[in-house]
Amino acid sequence: MPNRRLIANALLFQLGWLACVLGGNSYWLAVPIVALLVHFFWVSSWAAEGKLVVSVMLAGAALDSFLLQMGVFTFVGQESLAPVWLVLLWALLGTTLNHCLAWSAKPIWRAVLLGAIGGPLSYVAGAELAGVGLPLGERNSALLLAGVWAVVFPLLHGFAHLYREQYRTQQLARRR
Template sequence: MPDRRLIANAVLFQLSWLACVLGGNSYWLTVPAVALLIHFFWVSSWAAEGKLVVSVMLAGAALDSFLLQLGVFTFVGQELLAPLWLVMLWAMLATTLNHSLGWTARPIWRAALLGAIGGPLSYVAGAELAGVGLPLGERNSALLLAAIWALVMPLLHGFAHLYREQYRVQQLARRRSGA
């Protein structure tokens, strides 16, 4: 029987994706906020994954803001930085790396393949639902995003592995010191 936490992790991500894409910067952002709380209190913990979520969120916000500046995306009323709802999607993606998407970490080609396919699909579907402009066109945007995400997903799994090991070493040191 599948682990309930893995299923919850996947469902929380999907609900958050829908809330962010359909709700934008509105009260619907409470959905991913609550999903993050559930994740940290039931699926994992802030100590185990807080650094990963913050790092991925900041890196993703920087990447999407850079792509916005390059003219890959256009957001109504957003000219400099990626909107908050998109940043929240990065936080939610981070919660899946050690859980529902953990199977894609090894071998690394799985992460690259998932990124090359899932990244562009998520952006193109999200653009259609959220009214995000794709000035390069859907096909060209998808091809560019496929190349970017084929690199991004393995990199994100690298962050996850690094922080998981740091947490494991910290926990081991605490047990040894009796703290």
Template sequence: MTKMVANAVLFQIGWFACVLGGTGPWLLVPAAVLCIYFFWISSWAAEGKLMVTVVLAGAAIDSFLMQVGVFEFPGESKLVPLWLAALWAMLATTLNHCLAWTARPIWLASLLGAISGPLSYFAGAAIAEVELPLEQGMTLVILAATWAIVFPLLHGFAHIYRQQWLVRQMAQKN
């Protein structure tokens, strides 16, 4: 239970550091959060594959949403900023821990994704220098639909990779 609470607190600390600080020295905070996570709560061997998958998928999704005009970041980059990719890493740390309860049934993951995904983007945009150029209702619909699909998929990856890791652990013991 202590590690689950720590996981949730670490996620929030990382989220706020990314959104409030953006790039630069503030990125040391999510880096520290990830180090604490991998040394105390889980391990790279157990969840590194999940983290890489979530960061790559998340950066691709957000880059696509940026290209189609759902949100805009300062500057001319065609890819999302590093702090947003770090947020995806923060999310990956929660899938097998403090947010594991949201995986089943799948409709719950979808519903919670449709609600919490857009809320996180709207809150982050209000704090960070992110513009949401589309009409607010349209942005909400796009993000809700996206996250209704993405969140269960991320949980699916977490489940598959967790099972693979457990099989490897059992094989090593034999």
């Protein structure tokens, strides 16, 4: 059963990513919301991962809003804050840290490497599909994002570890 949940977690993330990137702020946002609900009802639980998903979503929204203000991206109709679809992508990413991407947490170089490669690839591919502007150009944007994600992804795994330990401690305390 755990393998099914890992596969479901990866598929839910990919499906949500596509719906967000291709659908933008439209009715397609129902897809990542359903993906989050399926995650919390079947793959994991709100008690176990709610704090992580919300933390990743808020941190990501702040980071992407900052990068937007710094001129790294441009979104049609969005001048100061990351759009809702991008914020939902961060929530979806939060669901993967203890599941299909857990392998990348240790040793830390895996998180650094995956962040440095996967982060920029996701942004560049997403920008192309979603019509997001990259005023610095693809190459410069990718290089900048590689540096950002080489730091951010290990930090997100740190959140995951911290909240996982808090949850375990709470569960042990309840059993006593």
